[in-house]
């Protein structure tokens with residue numbers, strides 16, 4: 001039990017922000033992280049689920065309400081049919097059924113967890129985050145993560161619709177463990193040459209980050225024949241650290257190996273023969 | 275603060291602490307099948323259905339379930355008659371110490387409602403958050419496959435003949 005004084009259920013975003021701005025307040029959506037926080041001075045929880053914001057809306061960009069659960073994200077027919085079923089496939093490896101039924105998209109991003117798969121997935125898709133801090137704003141997830149602020153309310157994530165090839169690789173000690181390292185890649189091809197490319201590495205153990213040196217190296221290259229060189233470059237440039245899960249050295253090797261695996265997966269999916 | 279919710283179709287209108295967790299409230303109300311175990315959201319022994327979906331009651335604030343419906347394992351046996359899932363777990367020897375079983379039943383019932391004909395792989399994926407230290411999962415997976423078949427067969431039998439299956 002958290003020793004708090006009040007649990008508030010606001011009806012509007014303005015009301016929620018006002019309540020959240022009171023000293024010693026914390027927003028809660030799925031509650032998975034909020035319920036385990038040991039903050040002795042915490043006085044109030046502000047439940048964001050009462051605001052709705054849980055729809056997934058189709059359009060040229062898919063709008064995902066911040067309170068949409070990971071299960072909703074995984075089973076949504078618009079997303080399931082996009083990018084060769086990528087989103088459904090990757091979401092089912094996050095946590096367990098119970099965790100996906102609780103965890104919200106907003107809660108998965110707001111806490112800026114280093115080991116988040118969700119952040120890597122949305123960053124590699126170049127998604128945008130909409131948030132409220134008295135006014136509504138929209139920015140790339142990459143900028144949202146860099147900005148150290150934590151008091152805004154995330155209201156939605158905007159996922160671009162495209163036909164890029166995508167792959168996500170996660171190395172964990174069991175199916176239900178958090179990642180020792182995760183890696184996402186999204187690319188478009190023109191005559192088997194890489195046209196546009198995004199590569200993100202997460203759980204480094206620091207928060208997910210794009211690896212632009214490897215992206216730049218791969219632009220214009222033949223996908224199949226640049227796998228080994230890209231993996232070597234990844235190992236030398238990726239910024240990783242040591243924690244109880246793995247050493248920095250191990251993570252570097254893992255980043256190279258996961259990049260190879262992801263690129264080979266895309267070769268297979270795009271019909272490029274090796 | 276005051277909240278109202280249903281547990282196994284029974285309405286409760288009670289006073290709670292604002293930071294109280296659902297596992298604590300349910301056990302206080304006498305639903306002791308809901309286990310307070312790992313406290314790290316990892317074992318699944320505290321699972322209950324919230325509006326039909328399995329969730330972890332150790333990470334659900336009771337204040338957040340105001341106006342909602344909870345189901346614990348007790349919801350699935352009717353007048354002493356075990357559900358198809360429960361019967362199959364017993365018949366397949368899938369219950370040893372029994373600690374994790376109430377939550378396993380709650381999760382498996384939700385799986386079969388969502389997907390009446392799951393593959394073994396789909397069962398494994400759906401239940402990977404329900405840890406069991408005794409059985410090694412094989413017999414549990416068999417039991418759920420068996421229960422799924424039993425449920426499908428009984429659903430396809432005309433209403434008047436359903437008694438013949440039990």
Ligand SMILES: Cc1cc2nc3c(=O)[nH]c(=O)nc-3n(C[C@H](O)[C@H](O)[C@H](O)COP(=O)(O)OP(=O)(O)OC[C@H]3O[C@@H](n4cnc5c(N)ncnc54)[C@H](O)[C@@H]3O)c2cc1C
Nearest residue numbers: 027029030031032033034095103104106107108110117154
């Ligand atoms: C056992 C376990 C295994 C897990 N495995 C994985 C995994 O494999 N991969 C992975 O990526 N994640 C994993 N997670 C992390 C999980 O996805 C997060 O705990 C979850 O996403 C948090 O979402 P929530 O809705 O429960 O957030 P909450 O706990 O409700 O909130 C989290 C934080 O974000 C703030 N917040 C919530 N919503 C908003 C909002 N809309 N705007 C602003 N601030 C907000 C809250 O104030 C709080 O500080 C795991 C978690 C557990 C417990």
